[in-house]
Amino acid sequence: MTQPGFSGTFTKEFETLLRWRRDVRHFRRDPVPAPVLDGLLATACLAPSVGLSEPWRFVRVDDPARRHAVREDFARCNAEALAARDGSDAGDYARLKLAGLDDAPHHVAVFSDNDPAQGRGLGRGTMPQTTTWSTVMAIHTFWLAATAAGVGVGWVSIIDPAHVAGMLDVDPEWELVAYLCVGYPQDPSDTPELQRRGWERRDPARQQWIAR
Ligand SMILES: Cc1cc2nc3c(=O)[nH]c(=O)nc-3n(C[C@H](O)[C@H](O)[C@H](O)COP(=O)(O)O)c2cc1C
Secondary structure, eight states: OOOOOOOHHHHHHHHHHHHHOOBOOOBOSSOOOHHHHHHHHHHHTTSOOGGGOOOEEEEEEOOHHHHHHHHHHHHHHHHHHHHHSOHHHHHHHHHOOOOOTTTOSEEEEEEEESSOSTTTTTTOSSOTTHHHHHHHHHHHHHHHHHHHTTOEEEEEOOSOHHHHHHHHTOOTTEEEEEEEEEEOBSSOOSSOHHHHTTSOOOOGGGGSOOOO
């Protein structure tokens, strides 16, 4: 099959998509229709993976008791993170909203099977972390596809991964890579929330090559 061409219009729209992909922490409560969520998962699985191993394992967390337990874990870890900051920016940290776990209609935990039979070990000998990286590629693909569908995604990493994995009763060998809040965003923006709140900003130096 011939590769389709991508028009200039598409290229511009793709850049717009990248600019408007946001980490979302403020969600509307209405659910995303199941066929839309299923479609996003299918698109995520188009991501590249080491040895074609497809090590990602997407788990929808629907059970209210489990979701509550994850929220509690976040609250504990976030309180610890706040306590560990020095006084100079603890106030700034405390004012940030670092998860949309209360409002988001969907929670998705993403695990990596770091010793999958699929892919027959190809490419992992010297860089075993490549399975985790492949899972991150799928998460990013999910994030972009969601943005294109008007759906917001927020990545929560202020949780104890082993603790949350235990709550979800999955294969003990799987590594928790991300806990995602998913739903329609309250206030889409082209600027990261951390920048809007004065915590951090993009650094133009990161857009420059280092030559060797
Ligand atoms: C690996 C990873 C972990 C993250 N963990 C959190 C988190 O725990 N809480 C949070 O509010 N944002 C989290 N974020 C979102 C970042 O803060 C966000 O991507 C960054 O500020 C840039 O904003 P943008 O994604 O809207 O462009 C995480 C992002 C990544 C890639």
